[in-house]
Amino acid sequence: MxxxxxxxxxxxxxxxxxxxxxxxxxxxxxxxxxxxxxxxxxxxxxxxxxxxxxxxxxxxxxxxxxxxxxxxxxxxxxxxxxxxxRGMKRGTLRVGSFGPTSSIKLLPRILQRYRAEHPGIEVHIDEGPDRQVIQWLEERRIDIGFVVLPDERFDTVALMEDQMVALLPVNHPLTARDSVSLSDLCHDPFVLTEAGSSELVSRLFNAARLTPNIRFRCSQLLSTLDTVGRGDALTVVAEGSLPELSDTRYVKKPLRPAVVRQVGLAVLDQRQASPAALAFIKLAQGLDYR
CATH class of the missing domain: 1.10.10.10 (Winged helix-like DNA-binding domain superfamily/Winged helix DNA-binding domain)
Structure with a gap:
């Protein structure tokens, strides 16, 4: 063999x-x-x-x-x-990434520095929903992955945090409020985006013993935003995943009580992680993502 x-x-x-x-x-x-x-x-x-x-x-x-x-x-x-x-002159690093938060806001900055410091390391990026990144980690198909924290299945480090917000069609009655509760969001059609924090959103409703009226499931955040913008549904997403240019078709409102989301890096076992993966973690921890 x-x-x-x-x-x-x-x-x-x-x-x-x-x-x-x-x-x-x-x-x-x-x-x-x-x-x-x-x-x-x-x-x-x-x-x-x-x-x-x-x-x-x-x-x-x-x-x-x-x-x-x-x-x-x-x-x-x-x-x-x-x-x-030998100074990490050669090697391969497999990274799993999900949604706009990690793929657009975190990963490019990390890669820019990482490639400059370790040009001999070949980095492979696999992108998928947050649940798939977790599966890839468990199956050892990737060396390191971006995940929503906490996650006790892995060794993790936190990189950034943001707020979970409700997204409402611009003409929805709830837009008149300063904030909305999860129970407020259970009466209208709901769209669940599976690109980033779907597990966190599901846990929030389950912990509150509430059941949203899920009518749509979208694999990409842009599809979710379009569904809300058309007035077909409302949703809960991470504020950090939203595009920098605001869309006038929907309104974001903070949740009541506030819900913080943490995003970080995970490895299956830090004791067995490769030097390339450990160097990636160390570099990522030293960056400012504001």
Whole structure:
């Protein structure tokens, strides 16, 4: 069993296909097939079920994939520690990012400094909803991820905080109030954005034993803003995720009582984090995001 075989296995599992994996890894499809066949023969189990257009993991394949990713992560840490001894001249860092807050307001500033200080580190950015970033961390598909805090599943550091606000159509009766409560938001159609703080919003309503009238779910914040702007629904979002140029079609109102959101960085286990990841965290903590 080799790390190359495990990397090919992990890539095929992620992309659900031999051709896509071969293209990403820069090798031939026959090389992918040969590596997986050899791995299955050595382990004595079927890792993948082949279909016409794609492949899927067997039950034992699902189980071994987590082990394979853990081994690849540790191997990457070894390489990073060796690179650290050489001044971090080479290496790879995989970062998970969600929504406008991290992808637009935090990540670009961090990357600008990080690339200047560590030009030999190749940074891969994966973007998705906050729930997906958490899944990527748990599956070791990324080394570090932006998350909404607190999150006891990981080792975390806080970077910034902002307020959760209600977004209302400009002609909604609640716009006349200085602030609104969660209960005020349960009578109208509600749109839930799954790009950033969907888990936090859900927890807020659950803790208050309230159920919003969710009629829409949007994967992108811009779609959520457009839904509110059309007057179709209202919502709760993080103030820091809103565009700098205000939209006159909707009005933001603070929640009553106020709700603070913290955004930070998370790693699965800081003791096993690579030098590249630790350097990223240290640099991110030293920046001012105001």
């Amino acid at each position: 080799t790390l190359t075989q495990l990397e090919i296995f992990s890539t095929v599992a992620e992309l659900h296909g031999f051709t896509a994996a071969a293209n990403r890894l820069g090798i031939t499809q026959s090389a992918v097939s040969h590596a997986l066949k050899s791995l299955e023969q050595e382990l004595g189990v079927e890792l993948l079920r082949r279909h016409q257009s794609q492949v899927e993991l067997s039950d034992i394949g699902q189980q071994l994939l987590l082990r394979a990713r853990a081994m690849l992560g540790l191997a990457n840490t070894l390489r990073q520690e060796a690179a650290d001894a």
